[in-house]
Amino acid sequence: MSEADERARLIGRRVLWEGSVGSFGLDTVVLPGGQEAELAILKHSGAAAVVPFLDRDHVVLLRQFRHAAGGTIWEVPAGKLDAGEDPAACAARELAEETGYRAGRLERTGAIFTTPGFTDERIHLFAAFDLTPGATAHEHHEVISSQVVPLARALSMIDSGEISDGKTIAALFLAWRRLAAA
Template sequence: MSAGRAGHSGHSARTGRVAGERVYTGRTIHVDVDQVRFPDGSVGALEMVRHPGAAAVVALDGVRDGPEPLVILVRQYRYAAEGFIWEVPAGKLEPGEPPEACALRELEEEAGLRAGRLQRLASVYTTPGFTDEVIHLFVAWDLEPGRMSHEASEFMDVHRLSLSRTIAMVADGEIRDAKTICALTLAARWVDRIGSCGV
């Protein structure tokens, strides 16, 4: 019995970009129309949003001080979401900037905090159906005041919520931002794992 197309069984064609054309160049993203060879050897056109990548950080306050740390979230206006949404501090990578540096920079710019410790959680594709954007997720702690700096198009305020409250907000649909859901879920597992071992 044939495995069919779903499993791509028996396909040995080399996949990837054959040719392409840049149709839009923007401040944050570029848009290409690529000719792509698929696993069965056929070639077709795909629209692709090119993005430099980003970093997001779950900043934890009071990791050593009590039974449960507080999470620093921002409530930010997003035009695409038609209003304010809950997010962890995040932003795009500058040219040549390591993800770790981006995470620390965005934490200070958006939340006004510096972190003494930073730990990578994961790297995730945001929407692989049409963009190559990857967001690098981190957890940060040992926080101290820094200098907040918002861009003219950024409207947000900073909140401290218990970690369990943020996870409940995910379950209740109050937090809907994908990177924030991923980051909070991974951070909660990280906190459980370190337990009484300390950080």
């Protein structure tokens, strides 16, 4: 079966809600096996996340309040792509807004689908190097603080469950793997 044969054919879309994070609706599709189905989907513009390296052994992580997660969690800087925005530009913008740092060098490390069972959200992952400090520009709804963490500690925080955010786990792992290969 070719990749084209493995995709669903869209018959119709009914939007139930639209907001700042995207739109939620029901898609009527013909599945690759030929059967028709109605599937819920959250359409999302995509996002970028970045692991800021102060040096080879230290990263900047955020403690950020997330209502949906029930409190404050550890994360890497990340945010939603603006319409037509390049993922690398988004990563650089979010890095500056959330930590104050500007990247001298940004490397793409990968991309992930967050929850492909109901959303098309894809997060592009980056590592930032040669950082220059500056001022943050948090949005009014963001409750964020940043902290320098040894990379080895950040990786052990994944093992202990202290870091549980999926994009942060993926971003740290891919950035660490990139460093190990260099």
